[in-house]
Amino acid sequence: MPAGKDEEEHHVAAEDGSAGHRHRFAKRIGGLIGILAALAGIIGLVITVMDRPEPLKAEDWASEANAACEREIGALTSATLNAQTALLTVQTNIQAGTLTDQQVKDAAWYFDSAAGALRKINGELRRIKRPGEIENEVDEVIDKGVELSNVMSRVAVNLSQVSLSEPARSLELLGAANTEIQKADPLLSQWQEGLQALDVTSCDT
Known part of the structure; x- marks a missing residue:
């Protein structure tokens, strides 16, 4: 080849x-x-x-809600007790005929403080992320708290406008305040019971 x-x-x-x-x-x-x-x-x-992330659980919401209540409940408790004391002073002095405008305004101020403290707690609770399983229950209990704070605000507004120099108008305002006050205790109970059902016990006053 x-x-x-x-x-x-x-x-x-x-x-x-x-x-x-x-x-x-x-x-x-x-x-x-x-x-x-x-x-x-x-x-x-x-x-x-x-x-x-791990799925959010009801106990996670309850833990954060309890922490929020622990931070804020002192202001609400103090304002509520002061409002009750001031209201008792108003009632006692009405019966004794010694009521003053300042006594009524003191009660108004404490009711307004209580309303503000409750609004702050409700705001803290609303900001906490909630699992879907308890979303409706959380919304309902916060709504009760908002309703209660609105009642307290209306009491404060009515009392703040009382002037003993206008007896007829003052009686009307005191009557309106009393009507709102009657709503407060049931709403407070519903708010606290709703929170307790969600394992939040630190908002008890």
């Missing part, structure tokens, strides 16, 4: 071998890329699962 032809066949064989090697290498690379892609997908899934 001529030398040139032998060299040519050897060259072709070498090229065929090189092409086959490249093909096998490409297949291995392709397989490796597929494995890495699969691993990346698995790792991504694991990271996603690990980063996913």
Whole structure:
């Protein structure tokens, strides 16, 4: 066989071998890329699962709500007791005929303070994220608290407008305040009982 032809066949064989090697290498690379892609997908899934927060539970909400109540209940308790004391002073002095405008205004101020303290607690409770399972119950109890704070505010407004120099108007305002006061105790009970049903006991006054 001529030398040139032998060299040519050897060259072709070498090229065929090189092409086959490249093909096998490409297949291995392709397989490796597929494995890495699969691993990346698995790792991504694991990271996603690990980063996913635990679902919110009712006891989580109760824990935060109790903490909020512990921070704020002192102001509400103090204002409520002062309002009750001031109201008793007003009633006693009405019966004795010694009532003064300042005594009535003191009662108004304490009722307004109690309303403000209750609004602050309700605001804190509303900001806490709640799980869906108790969402309606939480909304209902906060609504009761808002209603109670509105009652206290109306008592404060009525009492603040009392002027003994206008007896007829003052009697009308005192009567309106008394009507609102009658609503306060039942609402307070409903608010606290609603919280207790949600395992929140730190808002008891």
